[in-house]
Amino acid sequence: MEHRxxxxxxxxxAAGLMAAWELSAAGRSVALIEARGRTGGRVHTLQEPGIGVPIELGAEFIHGDLPLTQHWSARAGLSSYEVEGSIWQYKKGKLQEQEDFIEEEAALKPVWESLTDDISVGTLIDRYLQGPGYEALRFTLQRYVEGYYAGNLEQASAFALRRELEGQEEAQCRLASGYGALLRAIDTECAHQGVLFCLNTPVHSVEWGEGYVRLQATDGRHFLGTTLLCTVPLGNWLAGDIGWTPSLPDKQEAARHLGFGPVVKLILRFRTRFWSDETNxxxxxxxxxxxxIPAWWTAAPKTDALLTAWLGGPAAAALQHLTQEQLVGRALSDLAQMFGKTKDWLRLQLQTVHYHNWAKDPYCRGGYSFEVVDGPHWQKLLSAPVARTLYFAGEGLHAGPQIGTVEAALQTGQAAARQLIADHAVG
Structure with missing residues (x-):
């Protein structure tokens, strides 16, 4: 028997859960179809006994004052705390503190004033920041774009970087119980509102016509609906993982022009916080x-002995083929070099390892999106509804500085659901 x-x-x-909540709250019958055996997508929180902080294999930070994140955090009774601490760099064999994420940032002021058209950050560096006087700035710009955006210099938007650096500095926070708790709150309310959850259900094709959608799962099951709200990550668009009949060439073309960075994340738990041996x-x-491994962070201000080794953008692309054990070996070698320890000593200190290679994950094929030159134009094309039947959402479709975040996913999921409801309002 078929159910429509x-x-x-x-x-x-995050986008799919938020959309399902909006739609079911408006009285629509909703089937939420997910390839993984869990909800949450690129939010993946683990709880490890014996430590006071959650293990975040996916999204981790809350960037600034975010309305939907705050709303659902309050609704679920979740608390957050500000991420605080010093920023350091290891370069040419020297470990030293730096004042901010971007060293010598003041040197960018005349560059920003001269820019009338958007260019890539790579072009900006090649055109304006050559010579020995800009060495520190080039280093931190590259590490910031690749390590923070998970982007690459040849695509990342200089205008977006300028807006961020010239804007008011925003607090960075973590949820005390992890991002997973926030999405579980939405998940629970969706279930109470009658949403049907279909997990472990990868979809390989979509057949559609005006007012009709048929999804074909890899296990042979199919699902019928009047409309579809698609929230698959940009990486799956780029890989062509889903076949559309009729095809959507404009959508595929738009996806090819957008930025989506690979990410590999490794979280190491040690017996002691050896990196803080020095008073400063x-x-x-x-x-x-x-x-x-170009980017690292601790659990600060918490004192748990956790270190996150982060590869984003080109660094992740270059090392995504490594096994977990191979990457742990590279990480320990890096730490031995930076902190004057031996690799054998560090291995004895190592207690647990958590790892996820988002670049190789078949259900996203990367980490998250970043702003590119002419990005809003292509985002508009990819997110535009088709024949009042196909609707689209996801963090990569959010035009603005929140792209790549859970908040962006929540906002686009809500917006697409509300557009669908409005388009099919009765009377």
Whole structure:
């Protein structure tokens, strides 16, 4: 027996959950179809006994004052705390503190004033920041774009970087119980509102016509709906993982022009916080390095002995083929070099390892999106509804500085759901 739903929501990450909540709250029958065996998508929180902070294999930080994140945090009774601590760099064999994420940032002021058209950050460096006087700035710009955006210099928007650096500095926070608790709150309310959850259900094709959608799962099942709200990550668009009949060439073309960075994340738990042996490193928070793994952070201001090794953008692309054990070996070699320890000593100190290679994950094929030159134009094309039947959402479709965040996913999921409801309002 076939069941037909008002809306099929494809993907149960933040965008899909938010969309399903909006639609079911408005009285629509909703089937939420997810390839993984869990909801949450690129939010993946683990709880490890014996430590006071959650393990975040996916999204971790809350960037600034975010309305939907705050709303659902309050609704679920979740608390957050500000991320505090010092920023360090290891370059050419020297470990030293730096004042901010971007060293010598003041040198960018005349560059920003001369820019009338957007260019890539790579072009900006090649055109304006050559010579020995800009060495520190080039190093921290590259580490910032690749380590923070998970982007690459040849695509990342200089205008977006300028807006961020010239804007008011925003607090960076973590949820005390982890991002997963926030999405579980939405998940629970969706279930109470009658949303059907179909987990472990990868979809390989979508057949559609005006007012009709049929999803074909890899296990042979199919799902019928009047409309579809698609929230699959940009990486799956780029890989062509879903076949559309009729095809959507404009959507595929738009996806090819957008930025989506690979990410590999490794979280190491040690017996002691050996990196804070020196008095002036007691509050070490972020560390950018010219070693194999370019970005690191601690649990600061919490004192748990956790270190996150982060590869984003080109660094992740270059090392995504490594196994977990191989990457742990590289990480320990880097730490031995930076902190004057032996690799064998560090291995004895190592207690647990958590790892996820988002670049190789078949259900996202990367970490998250970043702003590119002409990005809003292509985002508009990819997110535009088709024939009042196909709707689209996801963090990569958010035009603005919140792109790549959970908040962006929540906002686009809400907006697409509300557009669908408005388009099909009765009377």
């Amino acid at each position: 739903y008002d809306v099929l929501v494809l993907g149960a990450g 490193r007691k509050d070490l928070n972020f560390l950018f390095s010219d070693t194999t």
